[in-house]
Amino acid sequence: MTDSLAKGHGDTRSRILDVAEVLFMEQGFDGTSMRSITSHAGVNLAAVNYHFGSKEQLIQEVFHRRLTELNRIRLTRLGELEAEAGGASIKPSRIVDAFFGTALRMASDVEGGGHTFMRLLGRTYTEPQAFVRKFLAEEYAECVEHFLAALYRALPEVDRNEILWRFHFMMGAMSYAIAGTDALQLVTGKFDDEDPSRLESRLMSFLLGGLRAPLADFGAAQ
Amino acid sequence: MTDSLAKGHGDTRSRILDVAEVLFMEQGFDGTSMRSITSHAGVNLAAVNYHFGSKEQLIQEVFHRRLTELNRIRLTRLGELEAEAGGASIKPSRIVDAFFGTALRMASDVEGGGHTFMRLLGRTYTEPQAFVRKFLAEEYAECVEHFLAALYRALPEVDRNEILWRFHFMMGAMSYAIAGTDALQLVTGKFDDEDPSRLESRLMSFLLGGLRAPLADFGAAQ
DNA sequence: GTCTATAGGAGGATAGAC
DNA sequence: GTCTATCCTCCTATAGAC
DSSP states (O other), rough: OOOOGGSSOOOOHHHHHHHHHHHHHHHOSSOOOHHHHHHHTTOOHHHHHHHHHHHHHHHHHHHHHHHHHHHHHHHHHHHHHHHTTTTTTOOHHHHHHIIIHHHHHHHOOTTHHHHHHHHHHHHTTTTTTTTHHHHHHHHHHHHHHHHHHHHHHHOOOSSSHHHHHHHHHHHHHHHHHOOOHHHHHHSSSOOOOOEEEEEEEOHHHHHHHHHOTTTHHHHOOO | OGGGGGOOOOOHHHHHHHHHHHHHHHHOOOSSSHHHHHHHHOOOTHHHHHHHHHHHHHHHHHHHHHHHHHHHHHHHHHHHHHHHTTTTTOHHHHHHHHIIIIIHHHHHHHHTTTHHHHHHHHHTOOOOOOOHHHHHHHHHHHHHHHHHHHHHHHTTTTTTHHHHHHHHHHHHHHHHHOOHHHHHHHHHHHOOOOOOOHHHHHHHHHHHHHHHHTTTTTHHHO
């Protein structure tokens, strides 16, 4: 990372959050020391404990700041779709876009830090530390509940457990699409460096194909 | 974890690998100390450095041991399919099964440690530490190359970049399916605790649906 | 509010006895 | 091959000066 983050933009608290977000993404939680965070942010070592209480609470605040906004946008968009439909069912593709497309659009905001944050978030779903998974689940609970309910209504003929699993699979595909590009790049040479907007259409095609796939496709289609 | 791993099964080196695999999965690499590994394995602290040289090399060996076997099975299976087809094209569903199905079957081996390892592996694709991604890429390179070539042949009408991306998305969906069940369980209440074989058919349906999805589905299907 | 200084502990690694 | 003892680095957190 550059030190541009350290140059007096925002107050101490914001600078710590911005720097921590980048370093957590680059080095993980355990791999990022408070010394590293505070020195890159150009603030004193004691500032983290003063402003956040502990490293653990700093981690939580890094996520809370962005997730509150992300899930607010998602629910607003879902509300708009429901208002438009006026009681009729919403197309699954629109529900998927309101949830996953919103995340992808945040991930394409490189300058505002959304890109960094979404890469971090994608990795964090599988974070081993229990407290991380716990507060992530709390942050997500309301939003996921609404979107699952919308999908249940949009696909009344599909078993709800199947929808739940496929929602899970979609989360995984999206997280890797954002967080894990490095891994496959190393394997395959490189992806062509095209604009991120194509990632969005590519991922959306894939997610909708998976969501709508016939059941027992594999067993039957041999 | 229990201490059953520590009870004199195998030699020192194997016991260290078995214990490290479990602890890395539960607590991450940085979160797992060599003191924790050696005490759980019932061996001396110095044993890791004696047998592996360093913690970093231990991590590599944990992966090398299992990945060599996994990718060997995958390539064997792909070779069988190619022999059966005898020059004709192979169904994409069979190629996908040879790669992802083989991984899922390893993941369903709870007693032999395959389950633990695959959960660890799923998390590790997005590991921040560069050396981890680097040797994972090396372990995978040959196998992925063969499978991509097979998919290119099986789907000659589809743009190769699109196949590459979809392979990436499939990796993500599978990894989360195995590694990240906790996250969604917390959000949604719980998945029903059914047998893992249904996970395999569910995931395969999803993957094939995504792989075969029409292009620009999202943009067009509004 | 922000700093310095330091407590108090855990980390990986190694030297050398057996 | 395995153990004990130890080095030195790094960590989070806090007490207390300014």
